[in-house]
Amino acid sequence: MKKILKFKDKEYEIEIEKISENFIVVKVNQKKYFFDLEKEEPEILEEEILKKEILETIAKKEKEEKIKELKAPLPGEISAIFVKEGDFVNLNQRLLCIVSMKMENEILSPTEGKIKEVKVKVGQKVQKDDLLIVFENEV
Amino acid sequence: MKFKIIEFEKLPSTQQKLVELAKEKKVKPWTVIVAKEQTEGRGREEGRIWFSAKGGLYFSVLLPSLCIEDVELLSILLSFSVAKVLKEKFNVEIWIKLPNDIYLNQKKICGILTQNFFVGKDTLFTVAGIGLNTNLEDFPEDLKEKATSLKIELKREIDNKEILEEILKEISKNILAISR
Numbered sequence: 001m002k003k004i005l006k007f008k009d010k011e012y013e014i015e016i017e018k019i020s021e022n023f024i025v026v027k028v029n030q031k032k033y034f035f036d037l038e039k040e041e042p043e044i045l046e047e048e049i050l051k052k053e054i055l056e057t058i059a060k061k062e063k064e065e066k067i068k069e070l071k072a073p074l075p076g077e078i079s080a081i082f083v084k085e086g087d088f089v090n091l092n093q094r095l096l097c098i099v100s101m102k103m104e105n106e107i108l109s110p111t112e113g114k115i116k117e118v119k120v121k122v123g124q125k126v127q128k129d130d131l132l133i134v135f136e137n138e139v
Numbered sequence: 140m141k142f143k144i145i146e147f148e149k150l151p152s153t154q155q156k157l158v159e160l161a162k163e164k165k166v167k168p169w170t171v172i173v174a175k176e177q178t179e180g181r182g183r184e185e186g187r188i189w190f191s192a193k194g195g196l197y198f199s200v201l202l203p204s205l206c207i208e209d210v211e212l213l214s215i216l217l218s219f220s221v222a223k224v225l226k227e228k229f230n231v232e233i234w235i236k237l238p239n240d241i242y243l244n245q246k247k248i249c250g251i252l253t254q255n256f257f258v259g260k261d262t263l264f265t266v267a268g269i270g271l272n273t274n275l276e277d278f279p280e281d282l283k284e285k286a287t288s289l290k291i292e293l294k295r296e297i298d299n300k301e302i303l304e305e306i307l308k309e310i311s312k313n314i315l316a317i318s319r
Contacts, residue, residue: 103253103255
């Protein structure tokens with residue numbers, strides 16, 4: 001749940017998330033603060049001293065949230081597609097190429113996983129943020 | 140700005156070499172690969188070759204990761220940088236065929252190939268390849284009407300090293316000026 005708080009003319013984007021029974025993370029303008037609710041006075045924890053498994057849970061959660069789809073970083077024309085539906089791709093493997101202002105923009109995979117759907121074809125013009133690829137990410 | 144210039148006598152393509160090194164994270168921004176000759180100098184379109192005989196200036200430069208708004212302007216910024224150096228140094232009338240070709244006396248004198256690499260939506264790195272016809276005296280038959288060189292137009296020898304440094308300085312100055 002995201003909320004925008006205004007305080008002395010400055011805007012803060014606040015997001016609170018429960019990570020496990022006893023931990024919550026509060027994001028203030030993308031900066032993360034961790035709270036241990038078991039303590040009587042909830043204290044702010046540094047990321048380093050969080051238990052390993054908590055960090056793993058966070059990483060897993062973030063991965064689940066983030067990388068299910070790939071959107072166009074800039075407008076242009078699809079000049080090549082290097083993967084197809086059903087392919088398993090690795091992190092940083094090249095997925096497709098968009099030509100924009102006569103520049104070649106090679107898009108590498110931000111995740112590893114199976115390609116569920118390729119939403120574009122070679123020669124197709126795309127706008128920024130158009131959906132290009134859907135990943136089937138089972139975490 | 141400190142440039143790290145690595146020179147080769149001959150390469151298939153400076154662009155290909157630098158992209159490989161950048162992908163393997165073996166080079167830092169502002170690394171420059173120069174070759175006196177290329178056997179497979181890449182043109183912008185698939186399969187197009189940039190005529191790269193000895194005498195010309197062929198190089199690729201690894202640029203720092205730019206924000207997306209700057210990447211969109213990059214081809215214009217690069218052509219502008221090269222054109223400005225040529226115009227000021229040789230006092231010639233340069234025409235930029237937007238966004239990425241440079242002409243002198245209606246003939247192409249420089250081509251720029253820019254490749255940006257993204258991981259998802261985040262810019263990873265950019266390699267800009269520039270082929271500048273400096274000391275070429277002749278072109279193959281099919282290019283004679285379309286291409287020219289500084290030596291042909293100015294009737295004198297050009298110092299490739301000096302012009303390379305000036306172009307790099309101009310590019311880095313302009314990139315710093317727009318970087319957000």
